[in-house]
Amino acid sequence: MPAGIVQMAPDPTQFLHWRAERVSPPEALSERLLRRGDSAIVDFGRHLTGHLSFSIAGEGRGVDAPARLKLTFGEVPAEVAQPFDPYQGGLGRAWLQDEVINLDVLPAVIRMPRRYAFRYVKLEVVDTSPNYAVRIGKIQATALSSAGGDPPPLPEAVPAMLRQTDRVSIATLRDCMQTVFEDGPKRDRRLWIGDLRLQALTNYATFRSNDLVKRCLYLFAAFPREDGLVPACVFEDPEPHRGHEYIIDYAALYPAAVLDYAKATGDWNTAVDLWPVVRQQMDLLSAYVGSDGIFAAPARSWVFIDWCDALDRTAAMQGTFVYSLRQALELARHCGAPGEAAKYQQLIARMTSAARGAFYDFPRQVFVSGPKRQVSWASQAWMALSGIATAAEAAQAFRTVAAQTGAVRPGAPYLYHYVAEAMLRCGMKLEAKQLVETYWGGMVKAGADTFWEVYDPSNAGLSPYGSTQVNSYCHAWSCTPSYLLRTLNLA
Amino acid sequence: MPAGIVQMAPDPTQFLHWRAERVSPPEALSERLLRRGDSAIVDFGRHLTGHLSFSIAGEGRGVDAPARLKLTFGEVPAEVAQPFDPYQGGLGRAWLQDEVINLDVLPAVIRMPRRYAFRYVKLEVVDTSPNYAVRIGKIQATALSSAGGDPPPLPEAVPAMLRQTDRVSIATLRDCMQTVFEDGPKRDRRLWIGDLRLQALTNYATFRSNDLVKRCLYLFAAFPREDGLVPACVFEDPEPHRGHEYIIDYAALYPAAVLDYAKATGDWNTAVDLWPVVRQQMDLLSAYVGSDGIFAAPARSWVFIDWCDALDRTAAMQGTFVYSLRQALELARHCGAPGEAAKYQQLIARMTSAARGAFYDFPRQVFVSGPKRQVSWASQAWMALSGIATAAEAAQAFRTVAAQTGAVRPGAPYLYHYVAEAMLRCGMKLEAKQLVETYWGGMVKAGADTFWEVYDPSNAGLSPYGSTQVNSYCHAWSCTPSYLLRTLNLA
Numbered sequence: 001m002p003a004g005i006v007q008m009a010p011d012p013t014q015f016l017h018w019r020a021e022r023v024s025p026p027e028a029l030s031e032r033l034l035r036r037g038d039s040a041i042v043d044f045g046r047h048l049t050g051h052l053s054f055s056i057a058g059e060g061r062g063v064d065a066p067a068r069l070k071l072t073f074g075e076v077p078a079e080v081a082q083p084f085d086p087y088q089g090g091l092g093r094a095w096l097q098d099e100v101i102n103l104d105v106l107p108a109v110i111r112m113p114r115r116y117a118f119r120y121v122k123l124e125v126v127d128t129s130p131n132y133a134v135r136i137g138k139i140q141a142t143a144l145s146s147a148g149g150d151p152p153p154l155p156e157a158v159p160a161m162l163r164q165t166d167r168v169s170i171a172t173l174r175d176c177m178q179t180v181f182e183d184g185p186k187r188d189r190r191l192w193i194g195d196l197r198l199q200a201l202t203n204y205a206t207f208r209s210n211d212l213v214k215r216c217l218y219l220f221a222a223f224p225r226e227d228g229l230v231p232a233c234v235f236e237d238p239e240p241h242r243g244h245e246y247i248i249d250y251a252a253l254y255p256a257a258v259l260d261y262a263k264a265t266g267d268w269n270t271a272v273d274l275w276p277v278v279r280q281q282m283d284l285l286s287a288y289v290g291s292d293g294i295f296a297a298p299a300r301s302w303v304f305i306d307w308c309d310a311l312d313r314t315a316a317m318q319g320t321f322v323y324s325l326r327q328a329l330e331l332a333r334h335c336g337a338p339g340e341a342a343k344y345q346q347l348i349a350r351m352t353s354a355a356r357g358a359f360y361d362f363p364r365q366v367f368v369s370g371p372k373r374q375v376s377w378a379s380q381a382w383m384a385l386s387g388i389a390t391a392a393e394a395a396q397a398f399r400t401v402a403a404q405t406g407a408v409r410p411g412a413p414y415l416y417h418y419v420a421e422a423m424l425r426c427g428m429k430l431e432a433k434q435l436v437e438t439y440w441g442g443m444v445k446a447g448a449d450t451f452w453e454v455y456d457p458s459n460a461g462l463s464p465y466g467s468t469q470v471n472s473y474c475h476a477w478s479c480t481p482s483y484l485l486r487t488l489n490l491a
Numbered sequence: 492m493p494a495g496i497v498q499m500a501p502d503p504t505q506f507l508h509w510r511a512e513r514v515s516p517p518e519a520l521s522e523r524l525l526r527r528g529d530s531a532i533v534d535f536g537r538h539l540t541g542h543l544s545f546s547i548a549g550e551g552r553g554v555d556a557p558a559r560l561k562l563t564f565g566e567v568p569a570e571v572a573q574p575f576d577p578y579q580g581g582l583g584r585a586w587l588q589d590e591v592i593n594l595d596v597l598p599a600v601i602r603m604p605r606r607y608a609f610r611y612v613k614l615e616v617v618d619t620s621p622n623y624a625v626r627i628g629k630i631q632a633t634a635l636s637s638a639g640g641d642p643p644p645l646p647e648a649v650p651a652m653l654r655q656t657d658r659v660s661i662a663t664l665r666d667c668m669q670t671v672f673e674d675g676p677k678r679d680r681r682l683w684i685g686d687l688r689l690q691a692l693t694n695y696a697t698f699r700s701n702d703l704v705k706r707c708l709y710l711f712a713a714f715p716r717e718d719g720l721v722p723a724c725v726f727e728d729p730e731p732h733r734g735h736e737y738i739i740d741y742a743a744l745y746p747a748a749v750l751d752y753a754k755a756t757g758d759w760n761t762a763v764d765l766w767p768v769v770r771q772q773m774d775l776l777s778a779y780v781g782s783d784g785i786f787a788a789p790a791r792s793w794v795f796i797d798w799c800d801a802l803d804r805t806a807a808m809q810g811t812f813v814y815s816l817r818q819a820l821e822l823a824r825h826c827g828a829p830g831e832a833a834k835y836q837q838l839i840a841r842m843t844s845a846a847r848g849a850f851y852d853f854p855r856q857v858f859v860s861g862p863k864r865q866v867s868w869a870s871q872a873w874m875a876l877s878g879i880a881t882a883a884e885a886a887q888a889f890r891t892v893a894a895q896t897g898a899v900r901p902g903a904p905y906l907y908h909y910v911a912e913a914m915l916r917c918g919m920k921l922e923a924k925q926l927v928e929t930y931w932g933g934m935v936k937a938g939a940d941t942f943w944e945v946y947d948p949s950n951a952g953l954s955p956y957g958s959t960q961v962n963s964y965c966h967a968w969s970c971t972p973s974y975l976l977r978t979l980n981l982a
Contacts, residue, residue: 237595
């Protein structure tokens with residue numbers, strides 16, 4: 001049920017420059033008659049993924065024309081405060097959640113057939129007729145999620161901000177959990193490997209909807225490229241099929257997702273069943289490791305690591321693949337593949353040695369990447385997670401990079417997660433906690449009901465797509481603080 | 492099935508300033524891939540009232556976003572050639588036939604749920620995504636009408652223009668015949684008495700869907716005002732109910748519609764059944780006849796007669812009510828109400844005498860109306876039809892008014908019909924034929940597939956609603972040439 005009627009006020013002190021102000025209780029909506037040009041913004045009080053329904057009646061001398069309404073759904077105030085058009089974004093305009101509907105017969109109960117991700121709904125009466133106005137009532141949302149009930153809250157001993165961050169993480173995951181772990185319910189309902197892996201880890205610590213993880217692992221296994229590489233993403237409609245993107249580091253993380261699942265559930269039968277898919281990824285990706293022991297992604301392939309154009313990905317990709325080999329090694333042992341296990345072990349050793357030579361800048365005590373010897377947070381994170389760096393080296397490297405203003409910082413929550421996890425794994429609990437408090441906590445302070453796809457505290461206009469209107473404000477890869485808090489004992 | 496793909500070219504020589512130019516056969520639509528900003532206009536080759544369906548598929552690297560389409564339905568080229576917004580019309584904006592739809596899953600078969608009145612459909616791709624374009628195919632319309640098959644054509648001996656006018660009349664009536672005789676399927680699906688009467692007359696000469704007339708007569712009888720006056724119009728949805736308008740001359744024509752029906756069908760039982768309703772109209776309206784024998788509509792009541800602000804309606808209303816009394820008189824005799832019959836006969840005599848004294852300008856040989864002694868076509872028509880004028884007087888009066896440039900001319904086809912009928916009834920067959928050839932023939936020459944709600948050859952911008960975009964271009968009251976030709980032997 002709606003929580004209130006709000007108006008959006010411009011406010012330069014807010015991160016996205018708009019603030020929702022409650023103007024009346026939800027009942028106020030049906031107390032108003034709405035005519036041409038009138039509008040109201042309904043606040044549901046929380047983010048949700050789902051459907052909207054409402055009743056609408058005409059009142060006046062006669063309901064002698066159809067009613068034309070515009071509905072705009074927003075995850076954040078800025079989406080309903082500013083017009084979507086003219087739209088300059090790089091992604092399809094249809095992701096922006098607005099509808100124009102014409103109602104021939106009143107009164108009516110309207111059930112909007114599409115699914116939206118929203119907290120706010122702006123209702124605009126484009127027109128009625130001079131003879132009548134409309135009254136809108138019984139507005140309600142049906143929230144959808146395949147997640148069960150919320151997990152118990154964190155103990156009171158955990159600082160309030162971290163407990164709130166945990167709650168927002170759980171809400172983010174909940175609203176992305178549908179028939180797959182969606183990337184972002186507003187704008188990308190696909191299942192992506194990189195996001196799945198982080199959602200699954202958080203799920204084991206919270207909802208424990210383990211069959212949903214299993215379904216997703218099989219969806220990737222079911223639709224490989226002709227050569228066997230798993231696709232970066234899978235669509236469910238009109239029937240399940242692979243997306244056209246292939247991301248090298250995402251394919252490398254497929255074994256990790258399988259191993260995480262088996263460990264969290266004890267369902268090693270599934271791991272055995274999926275082992276051939278895991279082995280094939282390792283075979284395909286191993287071919288990109290040169291005689292120098294360095295992973296060299298083929299030209300025009302996509303290595304993601306982070307939303308960051310400036311990032312040199314060589315070191316991070318090397319680390320990701322060594323990390324992947326470690327997961328595959330553990331799976332090989334469990335799945336009765338000693339030959340593979342031995343092969344992976346040798347490759348880990350060769351790549352670790354090569355990486356230390358190629359990427360470790362001993363005098364500066366930091367890992368570098370690429371011909372310009374770029375220093376980035378991404379490189380340190382993956383050198384740490386892969387074990388190429390020792391814990392002590394990694395901790396020192398993080399301190400070095402933190403002090404270096406020119407270092408390439410993470411661009412999006414996905415990499416922030418791996419940085420925090422890497423810090424925890426090399427004994428930097430305090431720093432990891434500060435990172436979570438600053439970064440995810442920053443979103444909480446900025447009013448996030450669910451965590452965002454991109455967030456750069458220093459740049460409110462950041463969008464990978466040329467328009468913050470099309471950014472996703474409930475995005476799966478941002479949900480990991482609950483994993484860090486509940487599984488890795490961040491607090 | 493579509494007849495072709497067209498583009499709309501501005502053309503000041505055309506009545507509505509746009510011309511449809513065929514650019515390719517209908518198959519060309521599905522041969523094109525459409526991206527953001529692309530559009531196509533499909534021409535169905537004739538006007539129709541009904542539904543639209545089409546198939547749509549995405550082609551490219553991946554269908555990774557919803558498709559957003561805009562569809563605009565036009566009865567005439569101008570509606571799809573010019574943007575609807577900003578809309579300045581006085582009627583509800585929702586009458587303009589455009590839809591914005593978002594399609595989450597492709598391929599899909601789309602059946603637009605609403606009904607439209609159209610010949611042209613403009614398809615605009617608002618957006619897809621950078622990774623795919625759409626292909627639209629299998630576009631087809633399902634035309635709806637409760638009319639049966641077309642009547643046989645007029646004989647070859649009838650001049651070609653009149654035969655074409657007859658065909659357009661029949662198409663107009665067909666597309667207005669649904670579950671009631673609609674006023675105009677684009678914009679006013681109500682049943683209005685004045686329009687019903689003309690449609691019914693044309694129907695008896697063409698489709699002979701007599702049960703539909705009967706249904707409509709009962710709908711008016713079912714929903715009178717508290718005092719018994721029949722409403723000017725009836726709505727069918729969400730359940731049948733009366734409109735809020737009352738039109739004095741329309742109520743006066745209800746007896747005529749009942750009598751026409753009984754005579755055309757021989758179903759006098761229905762006339763007897765409806766007689767109490769007829770009698771009540773006569774009782775109510777007779778009360779407006781003053782001691783001077785002149786009909787004086789109450790203040791703030793609506794006397795329609797014609798779309799024409801300048802018209803003084805006193806004489807025409809007097810004529811309409813005397814005409815009505817004559818129909819009621821005939822019904823009274825058939826329905827065994829001799830007392831009513833005698834009363835009507837007396838009132839006819841008294842009103843005729845009064846009208847001749849009040850409205851006939853003997854020296855000028857014309858009927859005048861109102862304190863400024865206004866000369867109008869409307870006054871002559873209703874003096875003739877009512878029998879207040881003799882046939883010879885009426886014929887002379889029409890000649891007088893035709894020669895008088897300051898006379899108030901008819902504004903819309905509804906009055907043009909009664910002028911033509913009056914001319915025929917006073918022996919002016921040639922003039923009536925010329926009127927039909929000039930007025931309805933003018934619409935035919937201007938490309939009308941169906942006859943329009945308003946048409947003033949000297950003013951293409953005429954609209955009773957402040958915008959020609961919201962005018963109806965298939966309007967019931969314009970369908971009478973078939974009645975004039977087939978029943979009144981115009982040719």
